Amino acid sequence: MSETTGKAFDFKLFKRLLGYTKPYKWTFSFVAFAAIALSVLGVLSPILLEKAIDESILPKDWNGLVYYVILMIVVLLGEVLFQFSFIYYANWLGQTVIRDIRVKLFKLMMSFRMKYFDKSAVGRLTTRAVNDIETIASIFSEGLFTIASDVLKMVVILGVMFYKSWELTLISISIMPILIYATRVFQRAMKGAFEEVRNQVANLNTFVQERITGMKIVQIFAREETEYKRFVEINEEHKKAWIKTVWYNSIFFPIAEISGSIALGLIVWYGGLNAIADEVALSGDITLGVITAFIQLSQMLFRPLRMIADKFNTLQMGMVAANRVFGILDTKSHIADEGDIELKETRGDIEFKEVHFGYNEDEEVIKGISFSVQSGQTIALVGATGAGKSTIINLLSRFYEINGGEICIDGISIKDYTLPSLRSHIAVVLQDVFLFADTILNNITLGDETITEETVIAAAKEIGVHEFISSLPDGYHYNVKERGTMLSSGQRQLIAFLRAYVSNPSILVLDEATSSVDSYSEEMIQTATDKITKGRTSIVIAHRLATIKKASQIIVMDSGKIVEKGTHKELLKKENGFYKNLYEVQFMKEEAI
Incomplete structure (x- = not known):
């Protein structure tokens, strides 16, 4: 069984997991392209809104407003199309990959020598083959591509923000170091928490499976109350493991929300003062349209950062599950089938x-x-x-x-x-x-x-x-x-x-x-x-x-x-x-x- 590395993210394990996507490289490439398209289309809406305000609404240009509204509708339809493609094919890829892993795992388990099963709990093996493998699918459907899309979107947003106003951009990202540090600490804490969760899930499955299978013995010897108390204890440990993840989430996400709100307030305060005083910034005019665009862009900047932490939880849990599944795939406990003689007929001596x-x-x-x-x-x-x-x-x-x-x-x-x-x-x-x-x-x-x-x-x-x-x-x-x-x-x-x-x-x-x-x-x-x-x-x-x-x-x-x-x-x-x-x-x- 492979050991947990203790790292916040195991790139070697991740690279091995990506190897299972090679037969589906075209689907992988399309999902990656959809992620890029979503990051670009997502930034266009605030830019078009800025143009509509400054060039059409304030000057009261009806034709210009209609033009920008039509453009925003086109962008919205493009987002919907690529969002659908992204979600569907990312999930399709995840389910296809875990199908291949599950088939490989089951085939390998059928070749294990009996000694392996003598020492392995059935419930734990069932957890690996069903629950853990299902968790791996979330790496593709909710983790990998979503994180990549969010990171790319953040890069594009920062580029646009700097282009529009470096002053407002610096104000927006002034809180980001604190948020990044909190995210890093959060990721490390969740790594250990998810490892404990998977252990407790396996323990719970093992206990329930064995007691249901041996229910006759439990009832014959009147051990219902004893087994019930043991189940309550194991279930309590399972709850504690999950509560630990909830505790970390309850600390991190309020910090992320407050950080985003502070950045938003600073943008409104500084941008509003400049707009009211009609002052000219070094990077250009801070107009009402620019302020409106920055409000949207800052929210779009901080939302992916908060979501990345959430999606990293999903990715982390999937990686923990992958580590456990690969632990079985790496097990050298099968009967060596090295014979080359096909026994077609035998006397039976x-x-x-x-x-x-x-x-x-x-x-x-x-x-x-x-x-x-x-x-x-x-x-x-x-x-x-x-x-x-x-x-x-x-x-x-x-x-x-x-x-x-x-x-x-x-x-x-x-x-x-x-x-x-x-x-x-x-x-x-x-x-x-x-x-x-x-x-x-x-x-x-x-x-x-x-x-x-x-x-x-x-x-x-x-x-x-x-x-x-x-x-x-x-x-x-x-x-x-x-x-x-x-x-x-x-x-x-x-x-x-x-x-x-x-x-x-x-x-x-x-x-x-x-x-x-x-x-x-x-x-x-x-x-x-x-x-x-x-x-x-x-x-x-x-x-x-x-x-x-x-x-x-x-x-x-x-x-x-x-x-x-x-x-x-x-x-x-x-x-x-x-x-x-x-x-x-x-x-x-x-x-x-």
Whole structure:
């Protein structure tokens, strides 16, 4: 994650952000041109007003007045046209840029190794991918071009003012050093304030997301009052962060308003005295028209300066958000897809050779494991909780990188295969089944257009789950809602089996947990297991004696090591063996039943 620089403005970060506008350089150029046009057109109105007063209204020249009024209308229409173009295309550019960044970010996040998600809060990542990226759009729509337009307008205004009367100009800008200093202090203060705001937004999103997801646990253990108090505390911190930005705004903007009013008063006082006394200034006559023009020009000069500070807030918040998003884009946590072999067909031979692995560098959970599975065989992994069984599943699909040793499929290291082709031949049914808030059909096909509804129905009939799905409202088009909450745990697992089966994998990995399902669902799961493992190389974390007995080989694990191998009968013959003890504690009652 990139660090906050502490500067009021990070030009290096800004330059990187502008790099995303290169594909849209013509739109960028047009918006810049519109900004220039607006700065020029904005100054023409006071000049025309001055001319109308001095050359038409005071001399009572009706034709001249009509002429200047028509010119002002033309200028106004030009301003409207360029203002529309400026706002529309600046916003279009901003939304297009954040679309590209969001696509890039999401694609990168999908390639991250599981270790990254293990350590990253979902709510915080959601904030980065949604809220922060949306904030970046304001850099273009309200920040960059608006500031550039305002600065350019101020330069043009000062040029015109000096040309008209250097005395009135000096009076107008006499307060500007104070305002510029206040603006600078304000910008620095807001930098830290916005950083804190983004932190508190992420904390709030994370807390709410986790509590909503785990609401069942909250209510089961009657933690509503505790979680409510914690939410109040986090929400209060969020409010304090925003109040700090409000405090800075409430100090700065009155100072800016007072400064502008003082400058306006000085112009009226000095210009009025000269006009009344009919004195001639060194730079020319200070006429009623000049005074009127200066009143408008001074307001136009100070308004952009006040607005620049406001827009700089927007720019600053966008830069803080960009810093956080780029922090994720710079994260080096993805699985290296450096293989050049496309795994098109596979026999399904699997071999683990002295594999070492740890989720943390100083804590190894897999300690030199070696075993092989022949094509079409089913091996069962058994052992106590924490023995490393599920880790084997994660390593085979390269969700995590091993620390040592080698994992081979068909005699070739899995690192030599391209990652998509490797995973396309491996189907995994996990103990914790995840379903998206979508229809059963879409949860099975996962958007694969090559898998038709007819194929899914035929597969469901083969493994015995068609009747269950058909009994649901809308059948295969039944929406299971978020995480499949509309289905029981057994039903969710049946959907997961069907999802694995229709992908027609060469290698099947099952974590067949049935501790929380009813006997009817368990019977269906057993039927599904027998069907989808037939003729396929399968690695099963076994929770049922029936599966273990049918396995070609049983691998017994303990504390990250393989302590025994063999068939069910072979392992039962070992006196005081790990498997025999496990069988007597866990499986003997099941066999008796």
